[in-house]
Amino acid sequence: MFGNYLIGLREGLEASLVVCILIAYLVKTGNQRRLPPVWAGVAIAIALSLAFGALLQFGSSTLTFQAQEALGGTLSILSVGLVTWMVFWMRRTARHLKSELQDKLDTALALGTGALVITSFFAVGREGLETSLFIWTAVQASGDGVRPLVGAVLGLATSVVLGWLFYKGTLRINLAKFFRWTGAMLVAVAAGVLAYGIHDLQEADLLPGLRNLAFDISGIIPPDSWYGTLLKGIFNFQPDPTVLQVTVWLLYLIPVMALFLAPERPRPAAQPRQPAPRPTAE
Template identity: 85%
Template sequence: MFGNYLIGLREGLEASLVVCILIAYLVKTDNKSRLTPVWTGVAIAVALSLAFGALLQFGSSTLTFQAQEILGGTLSILSVGLVTWMVFWMRRTARHLKSELQDKLDAALALGSGALVITALFAVGREGLETSLFIWTAVQASGDGLRPLVGALLGLATSVVLGWLFYKGTLRIDLAEFFRWTGAMLVLVAAGVLAYGIHDLQEGDILPGLRNVAFDISDTIPADSWYGTLLKGVFNFQPDPTVIQVIVWLLYLVPVMATFLAPARDRSSATASQPASQPSAE
């Protein structure tokens, strides 16, 4: 549940920050009359994200078991790729996100209301679709009923509250550091989702080695124990993974985590020590 809470918080906070930056900039530049197109774009993005999540859930339920495993495995790998790109992109652009969005908003203001709708739609929609896909694959990987979904919804709700506090200027944190460490946690969660996706493809007869188990510690960490459930909910832990799962997990986690945590070469120490500015309506 915590892993899915982290996904909802991390992904939802990005979308919340985008929205409050757009709204705060329009308010600051005396363009309150142009808020409606922005909110329209946000509403469309949210609706599309919910529809995409519903399509994944209900569409997959009509498939055969083998087709479900192939679909789940493929989407798990796709979602891990998208999330990996996202955490690296946000780590690189967190300090410049505000100015980049304001530049796009300036161009949209010059073009009219339709451009504002599209700007908000694309800015929020990308985050929403990524969130829907990753939450769906993480929930499928955990296989723990409604609790993973509840965790994700709580994370999204927390991100909305944090976004509102950012907008009001009552909450200030170093966003670069926040996204750095939550991103590292997401890389760990993504490694588990990737391993589960490989297992799905093995069960769908796309990959071999389903019976070739690397180790089995089910007696030490039973899957139905509270700590086994906790490890599975947070890290998608499996007590009896296949050899291919372990290999893929290591090949993903070790280089990606090392690269992500390595100091960025293009940043000076002075820049890295400065706190990220927060959007405010004042």
Template identity: 85%
Template sequence: MFGNFLIGLREGLEASLVVCILVAYLVKTGHRRRLPPLWAGVGIAVALSLAFGALLQFGSSSLTFQAKEALGGTLSVLSVGLVTWMVFWMRRTARHLKSELQDKLDAALAIGTGALVITSFFAVGREGLETSLFIWTAVQATGDGVRPLIGALLGLATSVALGWLFYRGALKIDLARFFRWTGAMLVVVAAGVLAYGIHDLQEADILPGLHSLAFDISTTIAPDSWYGTLLKGVFNFQPDPTVLQAGVWGLYLVPVMALFLLPQRSPSAPRPRTAGAPAAE
């Protein structure tokens, strides 16, 4: 449940902050009357994200077991790829997110109402679709009934509340630090989702090695025990992974975490020209 709460919190807060920045910029620049088109774009993005999540849930329920496992495994791998790209992108751009969004909003205001709707739609829609996909695959991975979904919804609700406090000025957030540490935790969650996806693809007979276990500690950490449930909810832990699952988990987690935690290089300032030196062509 905690893993899904983290997903909802981080992804939802990213979308909430985007909306807050857009709304605050319109208000401060005297374009309050242009808020309805902005909210229309946000509403369309949210509706599309909910529809996408419903399509995944209800569309997969009518499939055969093998087809459902193949779909779940493929979408798990896809969602991990998208989330990995997203955490690295946000790590790189968190400090400059506000200015980038304001530049896009200025361009949209110059074009007209339709451009404003499209700008807000794409600004929020990407996060919404990524969130729907990753939450769906994470819920499927835990397989713990409705509790993972409740955790994700609580995370989203918390992110909306934090976004509102951020907009009102009651909360100051170091975005770079927040997205750095939640991104690191999300990499751990993504590794578990990826391992689950590999197991799904093995059950669908797309990948081999379903019965080749790396280890089996089910007697030590029972899946139905409180600590087994906790480990599965937080890390998507499985006490009896296959060799391929364990290998892919390690090959993803170790290099991705190492790259993510590397200190970012500050752009070097241009060296001053020597007096009398000719300017570069």
């Protein structure tokens, strides 16, 4: 539940901030009459995300076991790639998100109603599709369809409340630090999802080494114990992983976490232009 709460909170907060910035800018510039197209784009994005999640859930239930494992493993790896790209993108653009969205909104206002719908749709839809995919893979990994969904819904609800408080101006936090530390936690969660995806592909006979275990500590951390369930729910921990799972987990977690937590290099300041030399008389 906690891992999916974190996913819902972070992705939902990104979408909430985007909507708050769009609405606040329209109100500030006296374009309140242009709010309905923005809300229409948001509604379409939410509907598409829900439909995508339903398609994943009900579409995969008609497949054979081997096909389900192959699909689950492939989508797990895809979701890890999307989440990794997302956390690095937000780390780089968190400080400039407001100005970038306002520039896009200025262009959309000049183009018309359709452009406003498309702008808000793409701004929210990306987070919605990523959330659906990542939550679906987390549900498949845990084998529990209730608690992961409850955690995700609670995270999304929290993000909506925080977004409303941001809009009202009653809540101010350092968003760069918030996205930095939640991003680091998501990298750890993504490493577990990646290892689970590798195990799925091994069970589908697409990767070798299913019986080649790295270790087995089921006697120390039983999978059905409360702490075993907690570790699996948050980090997709498995007490008897294969060698390939552990190798891929380390190859992902160590370099990605190091790159993500490394201090950003300051951008070099633009060099002042030298004045052209004045012509001299012969």
